[in-house]
Each structure stands twice: as C-alpha cells, then as structure tokens.
Amino acid sequence: MQIAVLGAGSMGHGIAQVSAMAGHDVVLRDIDAEFVENGLEGIRDNLQGGVDRDKLTEDEMETTLERIEGTTDLEDAVEDADLVVEAVPEDMDLKKEVFSDVEDAASEETVIASNTSSLSVTEMASALEHPERAVGLHFFNPPHIMDLVEIIIAEQTDERTEAVAVDYVRGIEKEDVVVRDTAGFATSRLGIVLGLEAIRMVEQGVASPADIDEGMEIGYGHPMGPLELTDHVGLDVRLHIAEHLREELGERFKPPQSLRRKVRAGKLGKKTGEGYYVWEDGERVGTSGGWGDD
Numbered sequence: 658m659q660i661a662v663l664g665a666g667s668m669g670h671g672i673a674q675v676s677a678m679a680g681h682d683v684v685l686r687d688i689d690a691e692f693v694e695n696g697l698e699g700i701r702d703n704l705q706g707g708v709d710r711d712k713l714t715e716d717e718m719e720t721t722l723e724r725i726e727g728t729t730d731l732e733d734a735v736e737d738a739d740l741v742v743e744a745v746p747e748d749m750d751l752k753k754e755v756f757s758d759v760e761d762a763a764s765e766e767t768v769i770a771s772n773t774s775s776l777s778v779t780e781m782a783s784a785l786e787h788p789e790r791a792v793g794l795h796f797f798n799p800p801h802i803m804d805l806v807e808i809i810i811a812e813q814t815d816e817r818t819e820a821v822a823v824d825y826v827r828g829i830e831k832e833d834v835v836v837r838d839t840a841g842f843a844t845s846r847l848g849i850v851l852g853l854e855a856i857r858m859v860e861q862g863v864a865s866p867a868d869i870d871e872g873m874e875i876g877y878g879h880p881m882g883p884l885e886l887t888d889h890v891g892l893d894v895r896l897h898i899a900e901h902l903r904e905e906l907g908e909r910f911k912p913p914q915s916l917r918r919k920v921r922a923g924k925l926g927k928k929t930g931e932g933y934y935v936w937e938d939g940e941r942v943g944t945s946g947g948w949g950d951d
C-alpha cells in the first residue's frame with residue numbers, strides 16, 4: 658500500500674517506520690523541513706538500534722529507509738495514498754482542518770485515519786464530505802515497540818474502511834482491538850480508572866505508592882504499577898484525560914485533589930523530576946510526600 662503519515666513527531670515517525678518495515682511505501686509529511694528531517698533521523702536511530710541488537714540486518718534497514726520519503730507538501734504526500742494516518746497535535750480544530758485538506762488532495766478511495774489518543778473520531782469525520790472513510794488508528798508510544806493498535810470505529814465508518822484498517826494493522830504485525838468511538842476508547846478509559854483509584858488510595862494512606870505498584874506488578878502481572886505509569890505518562894496528561902472523561906462519562910472520573918495540587922506545583926512526574934515518585938536522570942530514586950524510601 659501507499660501510506661501517508663502526517664506529522665513527523667513522537668508518534669508520526671514511528672508509524673512511518675512500522676509501515677515501511679512491513680513493505681509499504683511511505684511519505685512522511687510535516688509543516689517544516691527541519692521537523693521532517695528530525696522524524697527521518699528518529700527512524701534511522703530506531704533502525705540502527707535494531708541492527709545493533711541483531712533484530713534487523715543492515716540490508717533490511719536500508720530497504721526500509723528507501724521506502725520512506727519525507728516532504729512538507731501535503732499534496733505530494735497524499736495524492737497517491739491508499740491510507741493517510743494523521744499524527745498532528747491533539748487539537749480538534751487542527752485535526753478537522755487536516756482531514757478536510759486531505760480529502761481535497763487525495764483520491765476518493767483513500768482511507769483517512771487519526772492517531773488521536775482521546776478526541777472524537779466521529780467529530781473529525783464530520784469535517785469530511787465522505788465521512789464513511791474515516792477511522793481511528795490509536796498507536797501506542799513508541800509505535801515500533803508497542804504491539805497494540807486500537808481501531809476506533811466512528812459513527813460514520815463503513816465496512817470497507819474498517820476492513821482496510823484491520824488489514825493494515827495485521828499487515829504491520831500489530832495486534833488490533835476494535836472499539837466503538839467513545840471517550841477514552843477502551844484502553845485509556847480502563848487505565849485511568851486504575852490510576853485515579855491508586856492516587857486516592859495514596860491520599861487515604863492505604864499503602865505507599867511503591868507498595869501499591871508492587872501489588873499490581875507482582876499480584877496482577879502488570880509490567881508497571883499505576884502510580885509509576887502516571888509518573889511516566891505525565892500527571893498533566895493524566896489530569897487532562899480524567900477531566901475529559903469526567904465531562905463525557907461522569908463523576909467517577911473526578912480527578913483526585915493531590916493530582917490537581919501536584920500539577921499546579923509543576924510536579925508532572927518523570928519529566929520534571931517529581932510526581933508520585935522522585936526521579937533523577939530518568940531513574941526512580943525515592944517517593945514523593947513523606948513515604949520514606951521505596
């Protein structure tokens with residue numbers, strides 16, 4: 658297939674990479690040549706990492722790179738595309754504008770997908786004259802490592818579009834789950850419940866963050882406990898998602914007080930050095946808020 662990926666940031670370059678590794682021809686588009694170059698550089702680095710770990714041969718790396726072309730021109734990117742995946746910033750107005758511009762420049766057959774992690778694909782699709790070709794492809798970060806893609810079926814998505822999305826996801830050797838377009842889809846909605854309840858338990862003094870996390874890691878086999886995950890994702894990002902889900906789905910998603918307080922104080926998790934844990938050089942070195950060492 659011919660794939661266009663719009664946005665060469667954290668997600669876009671990874672989506673371009675996994676598409677090319679599966680044999681698709683890919684055009685990666687961003688609004689500035691420097692952003693395109695950074696994205697291509699990110700792909701080279703990821704692939705080189707694969708070669709260094711013997712997961713990939715030099716030849717496979719070169720062939721993959723040859724399949725990817727960078728551009729700043731939207732028409733160049735989408736005019737021959739069978740599938741367009743947008744990975745531009747999480748802003749509804751911007752996504753609708755991108756959808757509509759793609760429709761003007763692409764063929765009538767082109768499937769138009771969004772990598773949104775929380776916005777309504779149904780609303781994005783409403784910007785199209787042919788909204789039945791819209792679908793969500795929710796990749797996880799980083800796309801070249803994470804095996805799951807949530808396929809989000811908008812109100813307007815038709816069977817052909819769903820079939821193209823499923824074929825594409827299976828073709829790039831990811832696992833697909835098909836979810837109706839509702840707030841938080843399947844994974845964010847459940848993940849946030851666990852995160853918010855773990856924070857409330859810390860507030861109530863039920864156990865330390867480290868003990869709550871260990872309980873879920875060892876007892877339930879989660880690769881990472883809900884509080885450490887909150888620190889990884891960013892407390893600001895989790896607060897934003899919780900507020901959105903509260904608005905859409907009700908009070909059970911009400912953000913706990915300590916989450917708001919920490920965000921106001923700039924304690925956003927790993928990226929700022931403190932959230933529910935204390936971090937130094939990307940390593941967890943202690944627990945925030947007087948729980949002693951973990």
Ligand SMILES: NC(=O)c1ccc[n+]([C@@H]2O[C@H](COP(=O)([O-])OP(=O)(O)OC[C@H]3O[C@@H](n4cnc5c(N)ncnc54)[C@H](O)[C@@H]3O)[C@@H](O)[C@H]2O)c1
Nearest residue numbers: 663664665666667668669687688744745746747773774798
């Ligand atoms: N980062 C994550 O962990 C993650 C995970 C899953 C989904 N997502 C979703 O993926 C999307 C992209 O997120 P990201 O973290 O890669 O963002 P990012 O900020 O790293 O990258 C976005 C890129 O889009 C470019 N851009 C802006 N307007 C554009 C346009 N009109 N056309 C083409 N490119 C344009 C920007 O210059 C930037 O390079 C968002 O919808 C986000 O919610 C992110």
